[in-house]
Amino acid sequence: MGTRFSRRTALAAGAAGVAAVGFAGVNPAAAAAAKPPSVTKEYFGKAGGTSVYRYTLDSGRGMRVRILSYGGIIQTVEAPDRHGHTANVVLGFPTLADYVAKNSPEAGGGVYFGALVGRYANRIAKGTFTLDGHTYHVPVNNNGNSLHGGLAGFDKKVWDVTEIPGGLRLSVTSPDGDQGYPGTLHATVTYTLDSQNRLSIGYTATTDKPTVVNLTNHTYWNLAGEASGDVYDQKLQIDADRYTPTDSTQIPTGQLASVQGTAFDFRKATAIGARVNDDDPQLLTGQGYDHNWVLNHSGSLSVAAHATDPASGRQLTVLTGQPGLQFYSGNFLDGTLVGTSGKTYRQSYGFALETQHFPDSPNHPSFPSTVLRPGQTYRTTTVFALGTGS
Template sequence: MPISQEKFGITDDGEEVIRYTLTNGNNLEVRIINYGGIITNIFAPDKNGKRADIVLGFNSFDGYKVKHPYFGALIGRYGNRIAGGRFSIDGTEYSLARNNNGNALHGGLKGFDKRVWTASVEGDKLVLQLDSPDGEEGYPGNLICYVTYQLTPDNRLTITYFALTDKPTIVNMTNHSYFNLNGHDSGTIDDHVLRVKASHFTPVNETLIPKGKIEPVDGTAFDLQSDTLLGDRIKQVPGNIGFDHNFCLEKPGQIKHVARLYHPDSGRCMNMYSSEPGVQVYTGAHMPDIIGKGGVKYRKFASVCLEAQHYPNSPNQENFPPVVLRPGGTYTQSTSYEFSVVK
């Protein structure tokens, strides 16, 4: 189906923000803006054919211009946390902005989520491009990034990432959509059922930096290998913070089934596939009360993020999958969210 577009706003620097609408003829609709590559809306039918918007966000660009919890955004150069905002490549140390409890988070003060990307439409694909200069936010190398969004006839929203560099650097890109399959305005995710195909996870310290260990989930609150009611399990996670943890996936580099999120009452189901070695499961415990679409007040545990990624703090952990991109190499990542209805 053709991709339509409309003006959505303008930045303080005078750059135009465009919203693109992807449809596939199956009553599924995805809206994306070129500011931060943000997914602003996903409209999906329930078991009775009634559509609801199943991602958190804002009605207008004004909400996205100010600080918010990365609703729907492309994250880069490095998604998640880097301890102390420091890392080394080939003996050279680099320093990043420390914007989260003394650590670097989601690309810094002005990461890829706060940049206007160059957009083009190629058939049923929305293609975004961003050039990140050497030294931006402390990261080395001129990085050229391409991200494509495609809504397929089989109800998959596929996000594909590519990046090239002229100097050794680190790259770890992801999408930060907040899902509530009962509708963004329906309250908590207590009645959602989640399954994650991960037998191991990375335990974290008090600032959510992995301790460097990869441990089995068996016998812990982090065992999501079978269908798990989130309302029950969230309460079992130590510290009353719910999930904000990296789960280790098999077959890094290969597309595989990662997770299944299901809402029994509506029948909406979302299966996730990815090439990445990890997925961050985040249930929104750190979200402040914030007014979103339709004047709805979003609170903690109102949504769940499933962020395909490399492990947090990988640049400082030799036993984690490597994240260094060198000249002549290509960073690639592919993640799909497949929507269906269980009647």
């Protein structure tokens, strides 16, 4: 059964990071064998001479999440299906060397599997923006534009990690001028996994100069299991009446277009592959879905999207307070990357749901602002809730 959206649905934060949500919940078999949530740590290698560690969050109810201090990467998410059988449901690489060598455009991959991205997630047109009368230039790394923070974004940082109850606190400092961005930015991200199989990601950031910031996580989901095949039969619902069309380089035109009557209408649960091959110029530009949806909610933590895999019964509910959601259907997975299971990833073997502000917002005054000033705190939360249905 799919989730029904309400435009005024707001979910109050609780001790675990979010109150109960309207989804099917934990598999009964996993609940019967419940154990207390736990966190463990192991050495994973070195990046640039710095030790990298892998942490395993265990909900105690059949779900385990492995997170790297390099890039804050979610490497695996193991979740049970309707019969209690567990599988990894996200895409990733088996080794640290793979992430360093293949996870960004500069390294020849450009996929950002599981990574925290910033300072500015998504694209900035021509790597240029103006703030308070000053023009800033950031690295160009994608079709003449800047993508996900530039050549050395947060996905390439080794984050400082502290264990907290039920999860981790990751922190990084980006100095003034890093990748061309003004201000020293202190960013903190918390990952917590509760006994209801809800993975909460909390983001905060402060700056000492006016700057722009847009943080997200770039996990690719395949609810049937990693490397099980394409996701075209999996169903997706997005609480959005509008989306932001793009030009030929995937920069928003500034229009907030209605999804009505288009391939971008996911207001009702729809198979991801149902219209992906429609003769729509927007789909042709990105070779599939790679667009920002304008969420209907008004800023409080609310259901933004719901995905289901009919075969396994797994369900994913995404909650956020952000104004936008980038849905990417894995169009550029080209069969050259080998995943954690040793199998090759082909086109649309996974999909990303990136909670965010709109792409290129610094160059669109009509878009929600991404400006952060001294004395302010950037603060947002995203929840990925895993469950099962009949």
